[in-house]
Amino acid sequence: MKKTLIGLVVTAACVTSNTALAEVNINGFASIKGGMTTGKDDTLYGYTNDLEFKEESLFAVQLSSDLGEKLSVTAQLMAKGANDYDAKFAWAFLSYQLSDNWRLNAGRFRIPFYKYSDYLDVGYAFDWARTPRAVYDVEFDTMDGISFYHSTSIADMTSNIQLVYGAYEGDISVSGALSRSKVQDVTGGSWELSNDWLSARVAYFMADVTINATAFTPLLSALNTFGFGAVAREIDFNEDEGTFFGFGLSYDRNNWVAVTEYTNVKVKNSYMADRDAYFVSVGRRFDSITPYISYEKDDDVSKSAIYKAIPPQVPLLATVAAVVESQRADRDTWSFGMRYDFHPSAAFKVQLSSAKDNYTLEKDRLLTMGVDLVF
Secondary structure (H helix, E strand, O other): HHHHHHHHHHHHHHHHHOOOOOOEEEEEEEEEEEEOOOOOOOEEEEOOOOOOOOOOOOOOOEEEEEEOOEEEEEEEEEEEEHHOOOOOOEEEEEEEEOOOOOEEEEEEEOOOOOOOOOHHHHHHHOOOOOOOOOOOOOOOOOOEEEEEEEEEEEOOEEEEEEEEEEEEEEEEEEEOEEEEEEEEEEEEEEEEOOOOOOEEEEEEEEEEEEOOOOOHHHHHHHHHOOOOOHHHHHHHHEEEEEEEEEEEEEEEEEEEEEEEEEEEEEEEEEEEEEEEEEEEEEEEEEEEEEEEEEEEEEEEEOOOOHHHHHHOOOOOOHHHHHHOOOOOOOEEEEEEEEEEEEEEEEEEEEEEEEEOOOOOOOEEEEEEEEEEEOO
């Protein structure tokens, strides 16, 4: 990371020293957070009952340059504590202003799944210690491709539309193990209408999902060997159609802040459960202090029909059923927290989250505190 940052500084210095080239603007953000669960055996969001400062801490630098003639470039370098602060480029794209209302982006950029997608890692942009995980849980959030932005006014509202096409290739977690994946032909967009205090947003995306889940290779081979190839195809991810739908509302007026989002995620012909999730959050500003409360619901319906085709006497039934039912979820999460803006560019946050699994009746509680800042 040190060598990379030095390289960026040297490059920026060389660019700005040469009047023939465009000036490079540098800004960034960071989060320094610590957390621990309150119970000996509790685990939540990667935390245990040992105090940990790396899981959600990060440092990022963004470089942008206006090249003139309606063309600009942007790149974002990020180092996350969970990855031992190994710096990687999260974004890298060029922008071209096609007209007063239309802009084209091409390269690697954030997929606009959610209201806070563009600020997903910028903790300073929202009041919570983290975005609600029940909703913000898609395994990937960037893509390589093109994006069209359209901005205009409708009555007294601002309309922002983003249309995208591209692909993602990388690791996705399958049953707790990272597996190489390809999400191709990502197509869709988002539309947000907003004024000074109210906004409404809708998003829809489609893609072909392929995941090389090597952990399932022995099971899939056994199913094919014993004549259950159709069941194997229902478990595997092989260019299966995936869809994402999201809807959100936000309110910010008279020091009251309220946000809600709902999402539905499906991948046909795969063992992944149909995922429904939503959250509701309400906060109240008292000068520099904002206490808040939020509720999250994660309701994932497993595809039990997949293993119904296997007769009870076949030993593979128990294994297939376990794999399919592992996707089932019914979880309620309450969070209580406070944001304190002690500096124009920094906020201290503390949050207590309690998650209950309605199938196992287990509860996990997590206390998080730290500082989010921008510079």
